[in-house]
Amino acid sequence: MADFGGWLMPIEYPGSGVLAEHASVRERVGLFDVSHLGKASVKGEGALEFLNQMFTNDLNRITDEKAQYTLLCNPDGGVVDDLIAYRNSASDFFLIPNASNTTDVVRVLKENLPTGIIVENQHEKFAVLALQGPDAHSVIQSFGINPTMDYMAFSYVTIAGCEVILCRTGYTGEHGYEIVPRWEDASTVWDELVLAMQPFNGLVCGLGARDTLRTEMGYPLHGHELSLEITPVQASAGWAIGWKKESFRGSEVLRTQREEGTVRSLRALKSNDRAIPRAGMTVTDNDGNAIGVVTSGAFSPTLKVGIALALIEPRYVEGDLVTIDVRGRQSSATVTSLPLVPSHVR
Numbered sequence: 001m002a003d004f005g006g007w008l009m010p011i012e013y014p015g016s017g018v019l020a021e022h023a024s025v026r027e028r029v030g031l032f033d034v035s036h037l038g039k040a041s042v043k044g045e046g047a048l049e050f051l052n053q054m055f056t057n058d059l060n061r062i063t064d065e066k067a068q069y070t071l072l073c074n075p076d077g078g079v080v081d082d083l084i085a086y087r088n089s090a091s092d093f094f095l096i097p098n099a100s101n102t103t104d105v106v107r108v109l110k111e112n113l114p115t116g117i118i119v120e121n122q123h124e125k126f127a128v129l130a131l132q133g134p135d136a137h138s139v140i141q142s143f144g145i146n147p148t149m150d151y152m153a154f155s156y157v158t159i160a161g162c163e164v165i166l167c168r169t170g171y172t173g174e175h176g177y178e179i180v181p182r183w184e185d186a187s188t189v190w191d192e193l194v195l196a197m198q199p200f201n202g203l204v205c206g207l208g209a210r211d212t213l214r215t216e217m218g219y220p221l222h223g224h225e226l227s228l229e230i231t232p233v234q235a236s237a238g239w240a241i242g243w244k245k246e247s248f249r250g251s252e253v254l255r256t257q258r259e260e261g262t263v264r265s266l267r268a269l270k271s272n273d274r275a276i277p278r279a280g281m282t283v284t285d286n287d288g289n290a291i292g293v294v295t296s297g298a299f300s301p302t303l304k305v306g307i308a309l310a311l312i313e314p315r316y317v318e319g320d321l322v323t324i325d326v327r328g329r330q331s332s333a334t335v336t337s338l339p340l341v342p343s344h345v346r
């Protein structure tokens with residue numbers, strides 16, 4: 001167990017461990033308790049227009065019962081948080097930000113709130129359980145639910161007698177679902193999901209496997225690939241920006257970065273030796289000149305090598321060789337494309 005965003009979280013579970021939990025998600029199914037994630041609601045006439053002015057992505061791109069990945073930036077383009085916005089209607093949105101940033105997200109929204117719209121911090125009103133892997137569909141189906149829905153869609157269903165939000169979302173790169181029960185129903189729903197996974201040899205999974213899975217996919221983690229100092233353009237998250245929108249928080253700075261380029265951009269690296277890159281390690285060219293820094297690093301259980309996400313000079317592209325300073329040892333790595341392993345989210 002370890003502190004994560006102010007919550008005591010399991011890194012791995014007894015009897016399995018990170019490697020087994022990672023493999024379970026890639027090959028079968030795994031269940032994560034990610035109830036530390038924040039929750040908030042935004043309701044009232046004009047909610048869509050208000051959030052479109054606050055968030056980078058364009059909520060007009062999605063319809064009711066669809067979700068969207070987006071970012072809340074400050075006026076300088078730095079990222080307050082990245083989050084998922086669930087659209088019940090144009091006047092009713094449910095947000096899932098990161099644990100430690102929920103208070104900041106709610107505060108920024110309330111500071112800019114127009115009349116007639118209500119923002120509520122619901123962090124401890126709902127839990128979040130993530131069922132991920134190729135057999136996740138069959139596990140949900142075992143409850144008598146038809147789980148066939150588009151990626152980033154959601155619906156309201158009943159599991160173990162409890163009403164939950166069933167979302168075709170996740171953070172692993174596999175086909176999966178995030179299940180959002182009320183806080184008081186969370187343990188009941190968790191226990192039933194654990195039982196339903198047993199015929200598929202599924203495992204409960206901790207933050208260790210969650211991190212290796214998301215790093216293989218190149219999914220950003222706030223505080224690493226995104227922060228108040230790292231903009232979406234630098235983090236190669238421009239796809240989550242509604243560039244056609246007239247304006248949104250930070251839009252002026254982000255448009256300038258898009259047009260003029262940035263000093264550093266996010267790249268994926270794959271080790272050419274046995275070294276394991278870690279966050280904070282310096283990336284250099286082959287002459288020893290610093291060109292960037294590792295933002296996330298791990299051993300890839302799928303590829304059996306060290307992998308990293310790094311902010312480096314944008315002139316380095318797929319196939320280029322760089323060097324990572326791994327505790328004083330110079331380790332060779334190759335710039336590679338993302339995702340590092342195939343995505344199966346759709």
